Amino acid sequence: MARGNGKLVIIGGAEDKDGPCEILQTFITLAGGTDARLVVLTVAAGDPEDVGSMYRELFYQLGAGRVTVLHLPDRQTANQKSAAVQLGEATGIFFTGGDQLRITSILGGTKIDQVLHRRYDEGAVIAGTSAGAAAMSAIMIVEGASDDAPKKCTTKLSPGMGFWEKVVIDQHFAQRGRTGRLLAAIAQNPHILGVGIDEDTAVVQNGKDRFEVIGTQTVTVLDGRGIQHTNTSISEPDEPLALTYVNMHILPAGYGFDLDKRQPLLPV
């Protein structure tokens, strides 16, 4: 469930950057279009300069009012007042891909973290792609084997940035065969809803307990509330899990999901 008054645009990676750029355009529009003040956070990236420049140029091309790139290589920088001030005026904040553990281990508990949550509460749009998507939820997948059966050892979880509660997000979902690792995440506590986002696909969470799908592929929702039997607590770490009666929804663009009722929403 969303915590603040802001909006989230959570992208499964590899979003279109050459064509109509529907997902990035949606982010800019939600952030105010020509009035948008965007900040690109490159903290996840191994090549922050290149990635930052690429998104700045692209966002300007797509009509954003102002775009700033903020490099936060370490916790010291993430605690500087100047960085916090820059972020404090943003109407849209964009997390690039890279390593989600860089996002949380560098930003968690810093001034920047506080400003991010304040701006989100005040109505800013927060977007993230790939690793930037994974970090959005309160619990995030740090790493896990793709193309594997669900096993406890294959999915490492960590506290995420906490903009979205009661869900665990996975990205590059169909493209990297990640059903198993998302199942392993929800098996540990089916109270958590699994949201697997494909490449060039995003969920838009608009402050209510609902999200809508945009983009060219699908979002897979794995709902474990109805699980009748599992060996999760007794299985060895590398043993495959048993899970019965997991509910699965495949949602392309125009479809949505009610997180409170745990029900898919059809296009209107």
Next chain:
Amino acid sequence: MARGNGKLVIIGGAEDKDGPCEILQTFITLAGGTDARLVVLTVAAGDPEDVGSMYRELFYQLGAGRVTVLHLPDRQTANQKSAAVQLGEATGIFFTGGDQLRITSILGGTKIDQVLHRRYDEGAVIAGTSAGAAAMSAIMIVEGASDDAPKKCTTKLSPGMGFWEKVVIDQHFAQRGRTGRLLAAIAQNPHILGVGIDEDTAVVQNGKDRFEVIGTQTVTVLDGRGIQHTNTSISEPDEPLALTYVNMHILPAGYGFDLDKRQPLLPV
């Protein structure tokens, strides 16, 4: 549902051949152990000589009574009386991997096809791995994109060998990220149950409407009977499908499934 009095051992590919060989050993035991008369059918294979020799040696090492390799390169050979006689005495028949369309297009409607079904009705064990597994069902997946969202264009279906009805089988399931293509198969008619078999894993179907899982990974059952909404009939071939309320079961060794009741069976 199984048609004959025989047994099926349907293997998701890459079964253990160096260690305890649990799956291949189970096949041999069901076929009579030291009394087993096995026939290896290499029709699917691109390298039938090598694959045939490998399985013959392995089956002898594992204690099989007699092992014959039958190469059936074309429909003419599959209609020869001598081949039919050889197969007519088998207690266990093993389909190697390769291309499932070679199995059905070469064997379908031939003398060998008749003998296979007769032997199955009489109680023989029929096993297949990888492509040999795919061909077991009445409807089989010929090809389809791995690691992709479900789309009509990604899954090509064909009539299979028909030993197992009302299911569609996929193999190398978790290891190649095939959730999407199996979903695309069952979406077209949720009457069909999707059975996705991981590598080094098999379902053993013992003539009743039940199967049991053996091996080191899992079997994923996708049950679409409860689907409440889908766009399958109206979506474009390359558009992602929408599917709500698919029931998913992840079953490791010792678990089973009742095909009639569509219920998972827990280890006893």
